[in-house]
Amino acid sequence: MHNPTSKTIVNVLILYLCSSFLLVSFFAYIYYDYQKEIYKEKEFESMKIKAQEFYSLLQDYHESMSQEIEYPKFDDYNSAIFDIDKNIIFSTIKNKNIDLNKIYYQKNPNSYFIYEMKPYYMGAAFIVIEQETKFSFKELSYKIVSFSIIVILLIVLTSLFLVKLILKPLRQNAALLNRFIKDTTHELNTPISTILTNIELLEKKEFEPSVEKKLKRVKMASLTISNLYEDLVFLLLNHKISSQNQLQNINEIIENRIEYFNLLFSAKKLKVDYIQNDKLEIVIDKKKIIRVIDNIISNAIKYTNENTTITVEVNKNSISFIDQGIGMSEAEIKDIFKRYTRFNNIQNGFGLGYNIVYSIAKEYNIDIKIDSKIDEGTCVKLNFS
Incomplete structure (x- = not known):
């Protein structure tokens, strides 16, 4: 097959694979972002319920006016209460740098939910819920990347199969064309040599000016064909000789x-x-x-x-x-x-x-x-x- 044809097919294949890679990457990112948002929404609602339950518990403590109150502790999350000036009243959270200006945020490896109390109970204005982020974004990333690689490999294999399928008739036609050129070139050798040899013999004889002029034209055409013949021989046989x-x-x-x-x-x-x-x-x-x-x-x-x-x-x-x-x-x-x-x-x-x-x-x-x-x-x- 000629180099321009191969180059064009390779360029089209590269363009197709690059566009496929970008498309797969785009959908992988959309899926990753979608799963991330779903988890955040579920976690937000879950932590909101916990904060409301904790708020109800503080309300009960406040209304009971008991002299001995034990700060509630839970197995599945930690908590803290802050006053109106955002000072800690009590906390089971080890992290002291809590952003009370946000409602919900994640900071590896934990998630935080801030619940503003109205009205205030037990002198607390803010409840903070801290729990471990159970959703592994890294694991999701690995899964998406692995799936994307498999999809891209399938696309590559499919592309190579399609290219091979497309190239088959082209290669067959190119082989037939090369065989035709090779056979034609081989057949041209004898008549070209014969024409040039006979012209040289005729040039030794004397002819009328009009005949000599025609003879020169024949020789010029023969030289042109001979030069083209040599080029074809070089292209066809250079790699074999x-x-x-x-x-x-x-x-x-x-x-x-x-x-x-x-x-x-x-x-x-x-x-x-x-x-x-x-x-x-x-x-x-x-x-x-x-x-x-x-x-x-x-x-x-x-x-x-x-x-x-x-x-x-x-x-x-x-x-x-x-x-x-x-x-x-x-x-x-x-x-x-x-x-x-x-x-x-x-x-x-x-x-x-x-x-x-x-x-x-x-x-x-x-x-x-x-x-x-x-x-x-x-x-x-x-x-x-």
């Missing part, structure tokens, strides 16, 4: 490739300025460096203007290809190495050239720098470390 890295004389290879494209240069009335400032030798697979040079030159021919100059300059550790063509914008330069990228529908091509250049450059740590201006031209520089 080991690189034959040897010390290569880049100056000679460029000279041969300029000669190879000579007919295409002549068709657009282009002048080629080949500047050799230094001798450049690098260890690389010859076929691969030819693919790099051919694609850059081919691209320069396609997008440069007629009656202009293409400059190829070789320095000690670099090669520069400079044309006087239509140029590219910054956005186009960023996308130029993507496969099937084309910026001009007028010119022929499949958008494979610079993707091949990039893959070979990446393999050999060749730095590619592209400087371009619209309607002025483009400079492609290869730096060899």
Whole structure:
């Protein structure tokens, strides 16, 4: 499957999983908050009843006017009474920092309920009920988190299954397409070689000018097909063929490739300025460096203007290809190495050239720098470390 397709599916899957995670987290939080509020309401009502019962007990003590009164104590909660100035009268609560301005609040590990007495009995204005918070919010959190993780895992597994299901026909179609391209490419080899060989034989003979012109057109078309054929072979077989890295004389290879494209240069009335400032030798697979040079030159021919100059300059550790063509914008330069990228529908091509250049450059740590201006031209520089 092509990288853009895989990348799109991965991006959609990530977006789906992220949105699912956020949705699960949202509902988990809502459920947690809901359970928390339910418990608080139940506890509030329970403690309110206890406070009212305690208030009734104080009322009884007050009305009985007994000389000996024992402060009531309970097994399931502690209590305290405060006067109107919020001073403690009596308390079984160890916590001395009680907020009497609130009616109900929780402070781990206990809950507190403050009951304002009206009228006052036994000099008390406030009753405080303290009991242990029996509801474990931490336990609830663990349960919700565990359940959320299980749900997310199920979503992930379902997503992977769906993606696999969706990819199956795409992979089958891609496999059929690759097989078709591979078979077609294999079948093209013989006729292309035959055409080019026969054209070379015919060029040795003398023909009328009109015939020679037609012969040149046939050769130009054949060279274009041959170059496309080499690109297809590289894309299909590069991962299966080991690189034959040897010390290569880049100056000679460029000279041969300029000669190879000579007919295409002549068709657009282009002048080629080949500047050799230094001798450049690098260890690389010859076929691969030819693919790099051919694609850059081919691209320069396609997008440069007629009656202009293409400059190829070789320095000690670099090669520069400079044309006087239509140029590219910054956005186009960023996308130029993507496969099937084309910026001009007028010119022929499949958008494979610079993707091949990039893959070979990446393999050999060749730095590619592209400087371009619209309607002025483009400079492609290869730096060899």
